[in-house]
Amino acid sequence: MDNLTEDHQERNIGIDGHINIGNIGGEVNHNFDTEKTASSTALAREELGEKDMSPVAGNSMHRSSSRPQLDLSGAAIQGNFEEKDPTILLPNQSDDISHLALDIGGSLIKLVYFSRHENQPVNDRRRKIIKARLGITNSNRMSYPILGGRLHFVKFETAKINECLDFIYSKQLHHSGMDSRHWQSESPNTGNTIIKATGGGAYKFADLFKERLGISIEKEDEMNCLVAGANFLLKAIRHEAFTHKEGQKEFVQIDSNDLFPYLLVNIGSGVSMIKVDGDGIYQRVSGTNVGGGTYWGLGKLLTKCKSFDELLELSQRGDNRTIDMLVGDIYGGMDYSKIGLSASTIASSFGKAISENKELEDYRPEDISLSLLRMISYNIGQISYLNALRFGLKRIFFGGFFIRGHAYTMDTISFAVQFWSKGQAQAMFLRHEGFLGALGAFMSYEKHGLDDLMVHQLVERFPMGAPYIGGNVHGPPLGDLNEKISWMEKFVQKGTEITAPVPMTPPGTTGLGGFEVPSSKGDTLRPDASKLNVGVLHLVPSLEVFPLLADPKTYEPNTIDLSDHGELEYWFTVLSEHMPDLVDKAVASEGGTEDAKRRGDAFARAFSAHLARLMEEPAAYGKLGLANLLELREECLREFHFLDAYRSIKQRENEASLAVLPDLLMEIDSMDEETRLLTLIEGVLAANIFDWGSRACVDLYHKGTIIEIYRMSRNKMQRPWGVDDFDIFKERMLGSAGKKPRQYKRALLFVDNSGADVVLGMLPLAREFLRRGTEVVLVANSLPALNDVTAMELPDIVAEAAKHCDVLRGAAEAGGLLVDAMINIQDSPTRERSISVPLMVVENGCGSPCIDLRQVSSELAAAAKDADLIILEGMGRALHTNYNAKFKCDALKLAMVKNQRLAAKLINGNIYDCVCRFEPAS
Ligand SMILES: Nc1ncnc2c1ncn2[C@@H]1O[C@H](COP(=O)(O)OP(=O)(O)OP(=O)(O)O)[C@@H](O)[C@H]1O
Ligand SMILES: CC(C)(CO)[C@@H](O)C(=O)NCCC(=O)O
Ligand SMILES: [Mn+2]
The missing domain is CATH 3.30.420.40 (ATPase, nucleotide binding domain)
Structure with missing residues (x-):
């Protein structure tokens, strides 16, 4: 058993559900037992009106008011019923708005099609204010008529062209909103649809397409397209x-x-x-x-x-x-x-x-x-x-x-x-080996702007079908949740x-040259590359490279490359063992219904299959890092419509932490400058213990209340930490005999978990910067991932905290966070009202516990322009990714290492060691 757990058990006695924050003192009457607050999930779910979120990245994420409905009318199983994987055609099921190009070769037909996200902009007040504050215009988006969507890759045997025609029909790709040569984003086109096609079949089968689907084929030169x-x-x-x-x-x-x-x-x-x-x-x-x-x-x-x-x-x-x-x-x-x-x-x-x-x-x-x-x-x-x-x-x-x-x-x-x-x-x-011609034909449509897209605007995702498709040429036209689940059940x-x-x-x-037998030769054939090594490309034209990266070209987000098999095996075990707990949480977050259980099962299967596939061939989906693996898990959850598995846990922990925040702030305010800074950094490190992604922490959660854990964690904060640059940071902040303190203009604080982590750790630190006249931008996830706090949740948390703190209130008001959230504020003296450097919240553009700084939201990119300090907090953002990232401005990386292997590997230390790494601008 590790130190912390032992320690925790000692201190567990006599706490009685009352809070006493370690050294800080103060007592509040709240019960924080994480296990007792059964579940407000059903309520939360009702409040959300069963909202749905399409599994997409970046700022084009939005909620639609209802789940996509499956139109089963006219559904039929095609071909032989005895077949193991018959093609299920749902002729009346269509994607949002799609777009299509074909390469019809001598052997195979390749089809590239685009499905668009519904384009209702999110009416999010925070976003509007941030846009106005940071002066973000839509200029970079205007050039892309496609504001986000997905590119899919499918192939068929040319000899079975009817299957291809059926597929196009079933997905309604022949009504793809195209008139002559241009994208047409509005109403589906009823007239003559023109589809770009290349390869010999564009000539040979033009009449067939016209007869069967009413499509006119526009021929594109094959070599040009390739x-x-x-x-x-x-x-x-x-x-x-x-x-x-x-x-x-x-x-x-x-x-x-x-x-x-x-x-x-x-x-x-x-x-x-x-x-x-x-x-x-x-x-x-x-x-x-x-x-x-x-x-x-x-x-x-x-x-x-x-x-x-x-x-x-x-x-x-x-x-x-x-x-x-x-x-x-x-x-x-x-x-x-x-x-x-x-x-x-x-x-x-x-x-x-x-x-x-x-x-x-x-x-x-x-x-x-x-x-x-x-x-x-x-x-x-x-x-x-x-x-x-x-x-x-x-x-x-x-x-x-x-x-x-x-x-x-x-x-x-x-x-x-x-x-x-x-x-x-x-x-x-090339991973998209067979789709060169089809992609070329797709890009020959004028003015859809796809050819201008940069590497950071394409996010490749692997749908759950990927590991299962095997050698068949094409799968059924999946797309609907229910269909996915039954397909999953069938194909296990x-x-x-x-x-x-x-x-x-x-x-x-x-050793004499000549054609020796190449070494890779096995009994089994790797599953069909077109389904397996190629994912769906999500287009998010609003993603940008983080402008403060010292050198985006050499930047590598992943600290650990999983090409070392031992490393991969280790993470495979960690993620597999975490699965039952995660599925429980996910199912509970959706009210624990039969439907939720079935989805939970399908999620577990899909993610296990991906894991197994990656164990077999780590490079199957491109170079594999831990960030990719963790993101895959979140994507899988979203794919089965688990939109926020930790919703109620987050809520509970936020409430618990907000209740003790005033005492913490009072304690902090009684300290001298130096002690305060140290206490604040300690506070961040200690509160970073709350991490549902770490197995050790999940074990802790089952043994005590969050405040007990927090207190114990604080008591563990002896310096020097595993990596301890605090003195350098302190000198920078407070100055020393020979050096003037550095007055930062704007600090970007990349926050991690909900609850104590953000409320008792990062918010007090933010407050210190605000007091010192530094603008603060809290950078949070766009989509939920584990118990990470999201940009959508933060304004309410800040508003709640601001009720008890003038600094936070003034700053949040100045940052536009508190326009209508402050009706119930208990009024307090206005002594610090004059300070009004703004506190803002921006979304980072991602939905995973890690962050790839080559793909951030445009609001984060805009906020970064005036920033001169970056604080990355938590394992995902500061250790798993970006530990070695170099920035153009000062950077502070803060995290508690809640994983023995990582601690040993990264800092030659032990589980629960802390990292406080300060790096001046490079
Ligand atoms: N499932 C499959 N069915 C048939 N052929 C396959 C399959 N998978 C791979 N192949 C191989 O791929 C070849 C076809 O490749 P590709 O689709 O790139 O060419 P094509 O466009 O059909 O041909 P061409 O460009 O010469 O007209 C086949 O001749 C065969 O060797
Ligand atoms: C005829 C095409 C271009 C059709 O894709 C292709 O099959 C091909 O390049 N065949 C080889 C013909 C040759 O150059 O000998
Ligand atoms: Mn070809």
Whole structure:
């Protein structure tokens, strides 16, 4: 048992539900037993009128008045009822407003469509005031007719074009609000809809689209689209490109100013090779008819496989030596070392078949598939290399669905490029491999502004379906909650099948060069890349890079990269163990109804599946950091309409803490300047113990009242702390013999948890700054995450606190926080009324316990312009993320480390150690 818990139990005696704040003194008659205040949830829920919030990021978040209704009229299960995963079509279910582009190739149809968030602006007084105060105009948003929405990626087999037509119909994508060439945001268009399409099928199937859906296809050039799509992805999506060598995926950060020239190799049915020199500047320099269609076509004939994935899966158990003629077969088992060929090098694909008296049936389909895959991949790798050489290109990006996120295929191509170029050229792959053309067609719509979007405006999210879809070409048109849940229930089996790890064999080479067997080869096929490695892109044009980052280019939010497997395993356990408690809270927050239980179950399944998937392949969704993992959890909760799982807990803790705040403030005010500053910082650190995201803290919660915990936590505050820059900070604030104190103009306080953390920790600190004439901006989450306080909740908390404090009241009034919230104020002397530097609240643009400062709300970005001090508080914002972040202004990072592993790793300390890290402007 850790120190704090022991200590806590000692002090637990005789407290009687009365508060006595540690050293601070004062006694108030309130009962703070967290367990006793049963649940005001039902009431809270009624008050909220069962409000709904769409799972989106940034300031385009809003509540709609009701849940999306599922229109079941005309619903039908398509195809064979015996099928494991029949497509459920709900022909009358539509997305908000959608927009669509197609790439109809020789093998597959790729569809990119956009669903828009309903665009009712939130009528939030706080937002209006902040906008006026900070002088935020809408100018940057005006250029985007799309004010936020999501881009979805789906594919179908070209041979089953009817499925695609049904899908478009079921989602009502053919009424996508487009007239001629422009986006039309208002009323759905009833006339002639024009859809952009590329690929040969745009010609071949134009009439069919017209007949079946009344859509006119506007044809876009295929090469143009491929290039536009690739350029867009490489510039706008953070972890788009990666290398794949010996089973290892490594993301490459492409500098968009140093992107050109490159060779784009699109491996579809056939292969196109395009030299790209800029946006819209390119030349198709080569191609080969030996491509994905060849592998699938020949493979089908030779193995009788029924699907592409089946063929690919076979290859993973194959041994091509039974059918390929190797150098060793020709040279009597020897290498031909003079020209650099080892005995195991393939001399002639399928060559062994000529000398053996065997029929097709005598060969294993597995071996045939592998031999074929290697033949085609090497060949493409080689031709690509030759073309790169021809034009002096160092980078080759491979796209097209032949790749299919398949490790072995990528390794083979990489090996070929590496081998032939002697390391001079590099093969890279794209996560949206097969969607280049479709994305390019999508962007060819004029004036939707998508092509201008910057990397920080696209937030990629992984819907719960992702880990479950497996190898099927497309899933049912999900979208509705109820449908998602039943789908989840149905597909659990499938999900557990596909989480088996991909075995890797150790690299075996003779060291003589030649095509050795690449190392990544396993029994199971990783699930379909198009569903798994590609999420839904949320467009939030109002997100910006935090202007005070010293160097946004080198900024990395995550302190811990989970590519270390031990680390990932640890967090997997932490999050899994926390799940039952979280589900309980979530279900309770929705009134504990049957529906809530069912949703809670579905959430647990979805999140577990994501976790299992990430354990198997940490890089599946892009480079994985702890921030991403924690955000995924919040997103999963929102996906199952748990909008605020900790609602009642937050409320209870806010009330409890607000009740003791006046005593705390009185105590603080009786101190001299130096003691006060120390007490305030101690207060922040001590109150940061209240964290429902930390397992240790959840255990504590079950053992005592929050005030008991707080008191004990305060008593633990002996210095020096784990990281202790307090003296430097104090000198900066108060000055010293030789140095004048620093008068800060504006401080941004990034707050963490509700309850004691913000009320007894951060608010008193804010008050100190206000007293010293520093403007204070409290920066809080846009959406709920665990028990974190949100920007929407803060004004009420401040108003409540201001009832007992003139400084806070004056400042909150000056900051526009108290216009109509102050009716019931018990009047108090106006001695400090004259001070009226403002206290403001801004939202940070995120809905997770961590913060990626490359993607913050425009109000935070605006507030940052005049700030000269940043205080990051709490583990998520100051340790898990941003611990190593450098800023253009002074920064103070404050947190209690409530996790043994993190404490050991980060500060070489122990659980409950504190961090007070002060860094002057860099
Ligand atoms: N589920 C699948 N069904 C069929 N082919 C698949 C599947 N998954 C991957 N493939 C491979 O992807 C290839 C098609 O890739 P892609 O969609 O990029 O090309 P395409 O646009 O259809 O062809 P082209 O551009 O030559 O007209 C197939 O030939 C096959 O090798
Ligand atoms: C014909 C296309 C462009 C259709 O996508 C493609 O299949 C392809 O590039 N095939 C290769 C043709 C060649 O250059 O030999
Ligand atoms: Mn194509």
